[in-house]
Amino acid sequence: MAPPSxxxxxxxxKAQYSVFTGYLLAALGALLGAALLALSxxxxxxxxxxxxxxxxxxxxxxxxPAAARAGSQSAWDxxxxxxxxxxxxxxxxxxxxxxxxxxxxxxxxxxxxxxxKALLDLAKGDVEPVAxxxxxxxxxxxxxxxxxxxxGRADGLAPGMPxxxxxxxxxxxxxxxxxxxxxxxxxxxxxxxxxxRAGDNTVAFAxxxxxxxxxxxxxxxxxxxxxxxDVFVTSGAGGYYRPGVAVAVLSELTxxxxxxxxxxDPSATDFVxxxxxxxxxxxxxxxxxxxxxxxxxxxxx
Amino acid sequence: xxxxxxxPLRSARYRNSGINREASPLRANTVPYGSILAGSLLPVIALxxxxxxxxxxxxxxxxxxxxxxxxxxxxxWAGVPLGLFDDLVSGQPxxxxxxxxxxxxxxFEYIEQRVPWRGFWQDWFTAGLAIxxxxxxxxxxxxATVSPALLFAMxxxxxxxxxxxxxxxxxxxRLDLFRLARTRRVG
Numbered sequence: 322m323a324p325p326s327x328x329x330x331x332x333x334x335k336a337q338y339s340v341f342t343g344y345l346l347a348a349l350g351a352l353l354g355a356a357l358l359a360l361s362x363x364x365x366x367x368x369x370x371x372x373x374x375x376x377x378x379x380x381x382x383x384x385x386p387a388a389a390r391a392g393s394q395s396a397w398d399x400x401x402x403x404x405x406x407x408x409x410x411x412x413x414x415x416x417x418x419x420x421x422x423x424x425x426x427x428x429x430x431x432x433x434x435x436x437x438k439a440l441l442d443l444a445k446g447d448v449e450p451v452a453x454x455x456x457x458x459x460x461x462x463x464x465x466x467x468x469x470x471x472x473g474r475a476d477g478l479a480p481g482m483p484x485x486x487x488x489x490x491x492x493x494x495x496x497x498x499x500x501x502x503x504x505x506x507x508x509x510x511x512x513x514x515x516x517x518r519a520g521d522n523t524v525a526f527a528x529x530x531x532x533x534x535x536x537x538x539x540x541x542x543x544x545x546x547x548x549x550x551d552v553f554v555t556s557g558a559g560g561y562y563r564p565g566v567a568v569a570v571l572s573e574l575t576x577x578x579x580x581x582x583x584x585x586d587p588s589a590t591d592f593v594x595x596x597x598x599x600x601x602x603x604x605x606x607x608x609x610x611x612x613x614x615x616x617x618x619x620x621x622x
Numbered sequence: 623x624x625x626x627x628x629x630p631l632r633s634a635r636y637r638n639s640g641i642n643r644e645a646s647p648l649r650a651n652t653v654p655y656g657s658i659l660a661g662s663l664l665p666v667i668a669l670x671x672x673x674x675x676x677x678x679x680x681x682x683x684x685x686x687x688x689x690x691x692x693x694x695x696x697x698x699w700a701g702v703p704l705g706l707f708d709d710l711v712s713g714q715p716x717x718x719x720x721x722x723x724x725x726x727x728x729x730f731e732y733i734e735q736r737v738p739w740r741g742f743w744q745d746w747f748t749a750g751l752a753i754x755x756x757x758x759x760x761x762x763x764x765x766a767t768v769s770p771a772l773l774f775a776m777x778x779x780x781x782x783x784x785x786x787x788x789x790x791x792x793x794x795x796r797l798d799l800f801r802l803a804r805t806r807r808v809g
């Protein structure tokens with residue numbers, strides 16, 4: 322069908338002007354978009370209040386589908402549970418035995434840990450989470466991987482705080498508004514997380530790839546000591562995350578490390594806890610720029 | 623004396639659709655914008671896809687569907703306010719949808735002048751091309767590090783969006799019927 326000829330202005334001066342104004346406004350709008358884009362590239366935080374107000378308005382709405390999602394997941398689990406009850410029972414009993422043995426081992430390790438920490442005078446209690454919240458939304462269409470939580474500055478959140486689910490690291494707080502916050506997930510392509518292999522001290526960086534995998538890059542290059550199935554935990558370097566929280570399991574080897582799968586899959590995560598920054602001083606120190614360093618003259622004084 | 627007939631002349635089914643009804647201007651003017659805003663919002667709050675971008679860009683698809691179904695209904699500059707709202711909720715840097723949606727509206731205007739006669743397949747082709755270009759451009763503007771892995775991860779989203787376009791076009795034409803339904807009583 323041919324479109325209606327509303328845009329064809331004919332000889333009417335008024336119609337010609339209104340068509341022209343439409344084109345002009347559209348072109349100006351595109352220029353405005355380019356200018357806003359340039360500004361948000363140059364000063365990424367400049368629109369944070371505006372975005373914060375929008376997410377403050379949206380996140381309460383998101384609570385409902387988030388709760389429904391969690392509910393439907395558990396309802397499905399109940400249904401499938403009936404079908405696999407028998408075989409699962411046997412398997413669980415076996416797993417339980419093994420878990421008991423491992424628990425005893427862990428108790429011993431914990432005991433030893435406490436002794437060694439006391440020796441070093443490093444006794445640090447359990448970290449109290451700042452807030453607990455539901456992941457209410459995510460940037461499901463964008464190439465970036467963000468999620469939203471329904472707690473914000475009013476609950477004590479600050480940018481940089483680590484976000485964890487009961488299974489492991491989910492991400493860290495990027496922007497806070499009054500009653501909501503934006504979380505950069507560890508799978509985001511701009512996220513880098515210092516990790517080490519559980520069991521020894523093979524240190525590496527876990528970089529997000531944007532497709533759900535983490536790329537493990539070893540810091541010490543040479544022979545690749547990793548094996549498929551290795552578990553990586555946070556190393557505590559950088560100061561944001563406390564050490565020893567599970568991050569990912571290696572699933573594929575590459576020449577300089579490997580590809581790892583997340584342990585705490587955010588789409589299967591219901592509640593997350595937001596913890597304070599592990600070592601605030603280290604984070605502050607890393608923010609000191611080159612130009613703020615002491616000059617040679619000041620050092621000599 | 624003329625007596626009243628026992629049964630009403632018109633059946634109950636037609637009681638509310640008399641000739642003294644017209645389309646409500648409020649509904650006729652808000653449904654397109656409301657549905658596009660809802661399309662921007664829906665992937666953010668309702669679809670949890672955190673490992674990779676899987677949800678099609680519903681806001682942009684609704685804009686394209688309205689633009690192709692009803693040429694001339696949305697003004698050419700409609701991409702500016704609608705794109706700004708999409709930027710606020712989508713996690714993209716502010717300005718990316720303002721720019722891309724405006725450019726898309728201008729491009730559709732140009733295509734419509736060059737090829738005034740259109741059909742279903744041509745609409746799908748135009749919309750599909752627009753969606754592919756939009757998703758790739760949005761990825762380039764999102765400040766993400768573009769790697770082959772990320773490009774591969776965008777592929778399902780693009781395919782889903784292009785394949786689902788006719789569904790959305792049909793949905794928009796349903797919404798258009800709803801938009802112009804005669805509901806307001808005159809006199």
